[in-house]
Amino acid sequence: MLPCSAASLKRLTAPAAGGKLFHAYILEGGRGVDKLRAAETFAKAVHCVGAAPRPCGICSSCVRAEHGNHADILYLTRDGNSIGVKQTEDLQARLRGKPFASARIIAIVDEAERMTPQSQNKLLKTLEEPCGGNIVLLLTVNASLLLKTIQSRCILLRLAPAPGAKPGAFAELAADFVPKLAAGGAYYELSRLVGAVTERDAADDFLDALELCLRDALVAACGGARGALARADILRLIDCAEEARRGLGNGLNVKYALKTMILKMLSHRFGG
Ligand SMILES: [Zn+2]
Numbered sequence: 638m639l640p641c642s643a644a645s646l647k648r649l650t651a652p653a654a655g656g657k658l659f660h661a662y663i664l665e666g667g668r669g670v671d672k673l674r675a676a677e678t679f680a681k682a683v684h685c686v687g688a689a690p691r692p693c694g695i696c697s698s699c700v701r702a703e704h705g706n707h708a709d710i711l712y713l714t715r716d717g718n719s720i721g722v723k724q725t726e727d728l729q730a731r732l733r734g735k736p737f738a739s740a741r742i743i744a745i746v747d748e749a750e751r752m753t754p755q756s757q758n759k760l761l762k763t764l765e766e767p768c769g770g771n772i773v774l775l776l777t778v779n780a781s782l783l784l785k786t787i788q789s790r791c792i793l794l795r796l797a798p799a800p801g802a803k804p805g806a807f808a809e810l811a812a813d814f815v816p817k818l819a820a821g822g823a824y825y826e827l828s829r830l831v832g833a834v835t836e837r838d839a840a841d842d843f844l845d846a847l848e849l850c851l852r853d854a855l856v857a858a859c860g861g862a863r864g865a866l867a868r869a870d871i872l873r874l875i876d877c878a879e880e881a882r883r884g885l886g887n888g889l890n891v892k893y894a895l896k897t898m899i900l901k902m903l904s905h906r907f908g909g
Contacts, residue, residue, distance in 0.1 A: 638671040639845075641796040649675055649794060653682035653691065659792045660767035663749070665780045666796030667845040667882075668838075672776040673747055675796055677702065679774065680710045680743040698739065708737035713746040720746070725756040729763050732771050741770040749775035750782035750886060757784045764790035778841070779879070782886045798849055807839070811846035815854060818874070818902060819866050827899050840891045844882050851875050873905040 645666075652658055662679075666672045678692065681702045687693030694703070701707040713720060713728050728744055736742045746752070752760065763773065764787065773791075777783060780793055814830055834843045851874050858868045866874070881898035885891065 638674075639667075639669045639798040641666060641670050641672070641675045642799045645794070645796040646675060646678060649679045649796075650682040650691070653679055658683065658770070658772060660771065661764050661773045661775070661791040663775045663777060663780045663783065663788065663791045663793045664796055665777055665793060667798065667848060668778050668841040669845040670796050670798050672796055673745070676745045676774045676776055677710070680707070680745065683741070683743060683772065684709065684739045701738075707739075709739045709742045711742060711744045713744060715748055715751040718751065720748070720752040720756050722753065722755050722759055725752065725759045729759065732763055732773075733768055735769070736771075741772060743772045743774065745774045745776065747776050749777045750779065752783075754784065757787050761786055761790070779883055779886055781883055797852065798845070807834070807843040807846040808849075810834075810843060811850045814847060815850045824899060824903055827903075828896060831895050831899070834895060835891055837885060837891055840885055840895065841882070843895075844878050844885075848875060848878050851878065870905070874902050877901045877905065 649664070664672050664676055666675075681692035681694075681699050684698045684702060684707060685691035685693050685696055686698050687696030692699050692702075698707065702710055711728060711731055713724060716724060728746075732742055732744060734742075746760075760773070761784070767773075775783065775787070775791060780788055810830065810833075814827065817827060817830065831843065834840050851871055854866055855868065855871045855875070858866065858871060877898050880901070881894045884894040884897070
């Protein structure tokens with residue numbers, strides 16, 4: 638699992654340290670990005686009773702959180718393949734109660750895209766009528782997989798992988814793919830390159846690695862480096878990768894999602 642970048646974490650914990658907090662956030666990041674760790678760091682920073690910079694890591698609250706037994710940090714994770722209505726209702730009941738050990742309760746919903754539409758509609762009530770300064774953190778690979786009504790009630794924070802983090806087994810493949818794309822590689826060549834990616838998990842990993850490569854290229858392009866791809870082109874390619882990720886999230890066949898992505902990338906590349 639990749640750590641999320643220092644900049645992302647700072648963005649996340651800054652309001653926590655300063656006291657101005659919203660009641661609901663979506664933390665969006667690739668499958669390989671450690672969103673849970675980022676959410677826990679946020680929760681620790683909010684609950685921390687030690688000296689700044691928070692989380693201090695040594696106060697009683699930080700230590701409890703670190704050991705996973707802070708009474709006011711709640712987790713909602715999938716049961717089987719999805720997060721159902723009953724689970725969501727249980728969480729809401731807790732959120733209506735009082736915090737035990739601090740000023741507010743923080744609920745972390747991992748893989749929020751696994752919430753059934755019914756669960757999301759249930760949760761909406763909590764987001765519309767937040768109680769007692771409680772905070773809900775929705776972790777997801779892609780915010781657009783959540784209901785629009787949910788999205789509109791949350792602040793969206795995009796978590797980037799830490800620069801230089803190794804995105805797993807597909808780093809090399811992605812590092813090979815991007816220059817070939819930039820050099821005007823043919824469809825069959827690019828398609829053959831990703832031929833080994835047939836499983837859903839592998840496809841997610843590959844897209845993580847691909848996005849990381851593209852973001853590196855973007856940083857270089859923004860820094861004035863002369864590369865084969867212009868900034869606008871790279872942004873389009875990232876959009877194509879994100880679209881493929883959404884497609885996979887919606888159950889699209891892996892081969893089809895990647896094929897479509899490559900065709901879109903090739904058609905976009907020299908669009909200006
Ligand atoms: Zn602390």
